[in-house]
Amino acid sequence: MILLIHAIVRIKMSQNNLDAIDRQILTILQRDARLPNTELADEIGLTPAPTLRRVRRLEEEGIIQRYVALLDHKKVGRGLLVLVRVTLDKQTRQGFNDFATQMQARPEVLECYLCLGDIDYLLKVSMPDLDAYQHFLVNTLAAIPGVRNTASTILVKQEKYTTSLPLE
Amino acid sequence: MILLIHAIVRIKMSQNNLDAIDRQILTILQRDARLPNTELADEIGLTPAPTLRRVRRLEEEGIIQRYVALLDHKKVGRGLLVLVRVTLDKQTRQGFNDFATQMQARPEVLECYLCLGDIDYLLKVSMPDLDAYQHFLVNTLAAIPGVRNTASTILVKQEKYTTSLPLE
C-alpha cells in the first residue's frame, strides 16, 4: 500500500519535475537527436551510463515522444505550404470527429487543429505547387460533407521553423 | 573543367532525383530518426554499408536537414498553442525584416511565416498558459514598432501533428 502511494507520487512528480540535467538533455536532443550518448554525456557533465538512463526514462515517461528527421521541403518537391481555415456546417460532435478523422488520413495535411474563434479547424497543408493545391481544395476538402467554407493563406516565406520547445 | 560540369550536373540531378530506395529511407527516418542503420538496411533490403552511404549522401545534400526529438508539450509545461495573425503598419522592406528578426530571437515563437492575403505574418506560439500568453501579447508583440494589429486563435485540440512529408 505504501509502495503504491510512493509510486503514484513518483509518477506525478516525474511528469513535471524535470531537474536541470533533464532539461539540458531535452534541449540538446531537440536540437540534435542523433548526438551520440557519449557526447551528450560530455556536454552535460555526466558519464554515459547515467546519461543514457535519464534519456530512457524521459522516453518511457513520454516526455520525449519520438525522434524524427526533418527534410528540406523544396528538395523533396513540396515547396508550397498553405494554411487553411475551415468552417463546418453542422456543429454536431459527430461531424467534427468525422472531419478530424479524414484529415488524419491525408498525408499532405501535416497539422490539424480544432480551434476557438470564428473558424472551426486550422490545417497546415504541404503541396508540390498551386495546381496540386487547387486539386486538393476542390476534390478533397470541398468534397467532405459538412465543410461550409474554407479560406487559404499561402505561406510565402518561412522566416522561422523549429520544433524545439523552450524549457524554462 | 569536365569534372566541374559533371559535378554541377550531379548536384542538380541529385536535388530532385531521389530513387525509390532514397524515398524509402527518408520515409522511415521521418518516422524514426534513431533506427539503427542495420535495421534500416533490413527494412529496405540492402546491407548496412550502402544504406549508410545513402543516408550520409542525403545529409550532405541537405535533403535531410536535421534530426530532432519531439517532446510532449503538456508534459514540459507548454500546453497552450496559439496562432497569431499579425498586420504590420508600414509595409517597407526594412520593417518586415526587423519583425522577422525579432521573431527568430524569441524561443516561444516556434514558426513564423510571411504570407499572402489580408495579413502579413503568421506565428505559431507555444506557451505555458493564458496568463503567459497575454503577457507575451502585450509586452512583446504589441511592443514591436510597426505592429498594427494582431488576432489570436487558440488551438484547442491537436487532431494531427506530423513533420513527415509525403514522398510521392
Next chain:
DNA sequence: CATGAATGAGCAATATCATTGCGCGAATGC
C-alpha cells in the same frame, strides 16, 4: 544525531552498431 532506505552517479565488461577499404557485377556511354 545517528541510521537505514532510496536515489542516482561512476566503473568496467559485454554486446551492438557504425564505418571504411576493397572487389565485383550491372548499367551506361562511346
Next chain:
DNA sequence: GCATTCGCGCAATGATATTGCTCATTCATG
C-alpha cells in the same frame, strides 16, 4: 563490344550503447 562509372556486398576495425555492480549522497525517521 569494350571501357567507364556507379552502386552493391563482404569483411575488418573502431566506436558506441548497454548492463550489472558498487559507492556516495540525500532525506526521513527513530
